[in-house]
Amino acid sequence: MPEHSLTSSAQLKARHGRETRFRWMGRIAILLSLGFLVFMFVAIGMRGSSAFSQTRILLQINFDEQILDPQAKRDPAQLALANYKPLITKALKQLFPEVTKRRDQRRLGRLLSNGAAFELADMAAKDPQLIGTTRDIWLTASADVDMLIKGKVDLGVEENLRRLKDTELSWIRKLQDNGHIKKKFNSAFFTKGDSREPEMSGIFGAMVGSFFSLLVCFVIAFPMGVLTAIYLEEFAKKSFITNIIEVNINNLAAVPSIVFGLLGLSIFLGVMNLPRSTPLVGGLVLALMTLPTIIIASRAALRSVPNTLREAALGLGASKVQTTFHHTVPAAMPGMLTGAVIGMAGALGETAPLLMIGMVAFIVDVPQGITDIATSLPVQIFLWADSPEKGFVERTSAAILVLLAFLIAMNLTAVILRKKFEKKW
Amino acid sequence: MKQSHDLTLRRSGRIAKIKEQTIIAGLVVCSMIAILVTIGIVASLAFEAFLFFQKVPISSFLFGLEWSPQTAIRADQVGASGKFGVLPLLSGTLLISTIAMVVATPLGLFSAIYLSQYAETRTRDWIKPMLELLTGIPTVVYGFFAALVVAPIIRNTGSGFGFDISSESALAAGLMMGIMLIPFISSLSDDVLSSVPKTLSDASLGLGATKAETITKVVIPAAIPGIAGSLLLAISRAIGETMIVVMAAGLSANLSLNPFDAVTTMTVQIVTLLTGDQEFDSAKTLAAFAIALLLFILTMGLNMIALKVFNKYRTIYA
Numbered sequence: 201m202p203e204h205s206l207t208s209s210a211q212l213k214a215r216h217g218r219e220t221r222f223r224w225m226g227r228i229a230i231l232l233s234l235g236f237l238v239f240m241f242v243a244i245g246m247r248g249s250s251a252f253s254q255t256r257i258l259l260q261i262n263f264d265e266q267i268l269d270p271q272a273k274r275d276p277a278q279l280a281l282a283n284y285k286p287l288i289t290k291a292l293k294q295l296f297p298e299v300t301k302r303r304d305q306r307r308l309g310r311l312l313s314n315g316a317a318f319e320l321a322d323m324a325a326k327d328p329q330l331i332g333t334t335r336d337i338w339l340t341a342s343a344d345v346d347m348l349i350k351g352k353v354d355l356g357v358e359e360n361l362r363r364l365k366d367t368e369l370s371w372i373r374k375l376q377d378n379g380h381i382k383k384k385f386n387s388a389f390f391t392k393g394d395s396r397e398p399e400m401s402g403i404f405g406a407m408v409g410s411f412f413s414l415l416v417c418f419v420i421a422f423p424m425g426v427l428t429a430i431y432l433e434e435f436a437k438k439s440f441i442t443n444i445i446e447v448n449i450n451n452l453a454a455v456p457s458i459v460f461g462l463l464g465l466s467i468f469l470g471v472m473n474l475p476r477s478t479p480l481v482g483g484l485v486l487a488l489m490t491l492p493t494i495i496i497a498s499r500a501a502l503r504s505v506p507n508t509l510r511e512a513a514l515g516l517g518a519s520k521v522q523t524t525f526h527h528t529v530p531a532a533m534p535g536m537l538t539g540a541v542i543g544m545a546g547a548l549g550e551t552a553p554l555l556m557i558g559m560v561a562f563i564v565d566v567p568q569g570i571t572d573i574a575t576s577l578p579v580q581i582f583l584w585a586d587s588p589e590k591g592f593v594e595r596t597s598a599a600i601l602v603l604l605a606f607l608i609a610m611n612l613t614a615v616i617l618r619k620k621f622e623k624k625w
Numbered sequence: 626m627k628q629s630h631d632l633t634l635r636r637s638g639r640i641a642k643i644k645e646q647t648i649i650a651g652l653v654v655c656s657m658i659a660i661l662v663t664i665g666i667v668a669s670l671a672f673e674a675f676l677f678f679q680k681v682p683i684s685s686f687l688f689g690l691e692w693s694p695q696t697a698i699r700a701d702q703v704g705a706s707g708k709f710g711v712l713p714l715l716s717g718t719l720l721i722s723t724i725a726m727v728v729a730t731p732l733g734l735f736s737a738i739y740l741s742q743y744a745e746t747r748t749r750d751w752i753k754p755m756l757e758l759l760t761g762i763p764t765v766v767y768g769f770f771a772a773l774v775v776a777p778i779i780r781n782t783g784s785g786f787g788f789d790i791s792s793e794s795a796l797a798a799g800l801m802m803g804i805m806l807i808p809f810i811s812s813l814s815d816d817v818l819s820s821v822p823k824t825l826s827d828a829s830l831g832l833g834a835t836k837a838e839t840i841t842k843v844v845i846p847a848a849i850p851g852i853a854g855s856l857l858l859a860i861s862r863a864i865g866e867t868m869i870v871v872m873a874a875g876l877s878a879n880l881s882l883n884p885f886d887a888v889t890t891m892t893v894q895i896v897t898l899l900t901g902d903q904e905f906d907s908a909k910t911l912a913a914f915a916i917a918l919l920l921f922i923l924t925m926g927l928n929m930i931a932l933k934v935f936n937k938y939r940t941i942y943a
Contacts, residue, residue, distance in 0.1 A: 215835055215838070216835065218835070218837055218838075219835040219836060219837040219838075221837075222836075222837035222840070222841075223739070223743055223836075223837070225735050226735045226736065226738050226739025226740075226742075226743055227739060228735070229731065229732045229733075229734075229735030229736045229739065230735075230736045230739055230740070230752060230756075232732060233732055233736060233756060233759065233804070233807045233808070233811075234752070234755055234756070236804055237755065237758065237759055240766075240770055243770070243774055244766070244769075244770065247773075423655075424655050424658055427651065427652050427655035427656070428652075428655045428656040428658065428659065430652055431649075431652035431653060431655065431656040432656060435649060435652060436656070442656075444660065445656055445657075445659055445660060447932075448659045448660050448662075448663050449659045450928075450932060451663065451925060451928055451929070451932075452659060452662060452663060454858065454861055454862075454924060454925075454928040455666065455865075455921065455924065455925070456862075456864070456865025456866070456867065456892070456920060456921075456924055457865070457867065458865065458867045458892055458895055458896070458917070458920075459666060459670070459865070459917055459920065459921050460666075462666075462669065462670065462895070462899075462913070462914060462917045463662075463665055463666050463669055463670075465899065466669040466670075466672075466673060466914070467665055467669055470669075488662050491658070491659065491662070492659075495659070519641070519645060520645070521644075521645040521648050521649065525648075545761065546761075548763075549761070549762070549763025549764070549765070549766075550763070551763065551764065551765045551867075551868050552764075552867035552868055552871075552892070552896070555896055555899075555900055556895075556896075556899055556900075558900075560900055578763050578765045579765075581765050581766070581769060582765050582768075582769075582868070582871075582872070585765075585768070585769045585772065585773075585872060593773070596769060597769075600766050600769065603763065603766070604762070604766070607761055607762075607763070608758075611758075611761060
């Protein structure tokens with residue numbers, strides 16, 4: 201008997217050990233998944249946060265009338281087209297009188313972005329009064345300098361393998377000593393379109409493209425999804441047809457997004473001849489993709505409206521249509537909107553179908569409407585991720601941070617909508 | 626006087642009725658859209674695929690071992706026809722999906738078990754939204770992360786052990802896809818596990834079984850159909866996933882099951898064939914539609930089976 205209890209207590213111990221191990225496996229699984237989420241956020245955050253600042257170089261620019269506007273007309277259109285490069289060269293010559301060789305002077309000019317001259321052009325076109333005056337102006341530095349100042353260049357590498365040679369480094373050091381080089385908030389990132397130069401590129405164009413696409417998507421998918429849900433929940437009798445519709449909706453929710461892109465390519469572009477690469481087509485494709493989400497959420501919202509509400513309305517003599525549109529639907533609206541916001545958040549992150557309909561071009565201009573060629577935020581991320589320049593890595597990460605911020609904001613809106621309007625019937 | 630009043634009433638009633646019928650008709654039309662979209666997908670894919678099969682026989686598409694879709698600049702060029710065997714793409718897709726499922730299944734299931742059986746409501750209330758955040762992250766972000774961070778880590782670790790791992794290895798893409806699928810599997814399985822009647826586990830606990838024994842011997846066997854359904858849905862997702870593989874997997878079609886090799890997938894090839902300039906009816910362009918048709922059939926099939934399994938499961942414990 202004592203022997204028996206001994207073995208059973210050993211057995212018990214083993215069983216309890218298994219229990220503890222099992223519980224820990226669950227904990228470890230969750231920790232690993234969440235740990236990965238944190239790892240990814242931190243890694244992207246660290247890479248991306250530096251893109252929100254931009255290295256600038258202070259130059260004393262003399263807006264020489266002789267060069268820019270010899271006829272003294274002060275015509276903004278003319279001023280925008282003038283050549284501002286000599287002004288920069290001159291200002292650099294003043295700062296570095298010791299650099300005399302032509303080749304070195306050209307290298308000196310390359311410390312600044314190719315876009316620096318355009319920055320001056322924009323300023324002069326906006327304010328023709330500048331002509332003839334001398335101003336201190338912070339101009340955008342080139343991506344190489346920017347990366348160096350942000351500490352992303354390994355200076356241990358042999359000189360001839362580096363993009364910045366020792367001479368350039370000595371110039372930059374001189375600028376630093378004089379306080380002529382500084383990191384400033386990168387507002388261009390939020391106000392400009394794409395560019396071949398990392399330091400001149402921004403996400404505004406992509407954001408506007410995303411906005412227009414989502415607008416089209418919402419205008420089409422929301423009413424259609426809600427009306428479908430109303431029909432299926434409030435009017436349809438169980439029949440062969442409604443059964444097919446339901447199976448279809450469930451299946452559409454699981455169709456790979458790229459297939460929707462092919463649908464858009466062959467029907468919207470091929471058959472209907474809608475303009476390629478535009479938010480109009482992008483929005484249409486996204487609308488078809490979001491439709492199932494909105495239908496499913498709207499049906500759940502309608503189902504949660506208690507029958508007493510419908511019966512009261514019907515009892516007072518309202519028709520079925522009146523009951524539905526005057527009472528049931530308003531009561532279910534918050535739930536429907538929540539579903540729509542979640543659907544839109546999904547659509548905002550969607551990339552693959554947009555690649556199929558050609559929203560993947562290099563586009564500098566900010567789109568003005570739904571029929572302008574455009575790209576979208578995730579597609580911009582995809583394009584930048586493909587670029588070999590080092591400067592684009594931080595921009596890609598920063599664009600991801602912006603995209604995630606939008607997504608989190610949308611999801612929070614959904615949560616708040618639900619909390620605020622949630623009624624306990 | 627009274628008669629005319631009655632008449633107008635009846636007339637407005639008739640008008641109201643017509644109005645209502647129009648509204649209902651509008652609702653019916655809207656709900657038909659779902660069917661129309663499905664028909665549109667099937668029709669457009671099938672039509673283009675049909676054109677493709679007129680140029681390339683269906684048997685050499687389905688059973689061909691080589692994939693090299695060349696663009697012919699001139700019709701009489703050597704190798705102008707290209708090779709359109711889909712098997713290397715299929716094997717690449719399966720390889721990456723398998724890696725993803727190997728990562729996602731244990732992590733997802735154990736998370737679901739912990740959340741549904743062990744965790745207190747408070748812990749659950751903040752872990753669940755966090756895990757769902759993982760599902761909300763756009764796949765382009767996963768792809769970027771896979772290419773920029775995960776692939777180099779794998780390559781460096783591999784070379785540390787003396788392996789030669791391609792920087793576009795199936796492993797990096799598969800790992801990332803697995804992480805993407807964890808919350809998908811865990812939230813579906815969580816629902817399934819939570820819906821197993823409490824009487825079952827209570828009976829087991831009452832007989833003296835530990836919690837872990839109850840879960841592995843009672844709850845999970847009862848929930849197996851539902852879990853299988855959620856795994857099938859996850860596989861269907863992995864097969865159709867595009868951005869992660871476009872950014873982290875390769876372009877070269879290798880018929881290989883080595884996770885360290887670079888492989889390509891169906892979705893990657895659709896994207897490469899269709900982005901950029903091309904004429905609309907070349908075999909190369911049409912091939913993309915044939916692949917997409919195959920992809921559609923595969924995912925649809927998996928999804929249908931999963932839904933059937935789910936429904937069967939629901940009827941057991943409803």
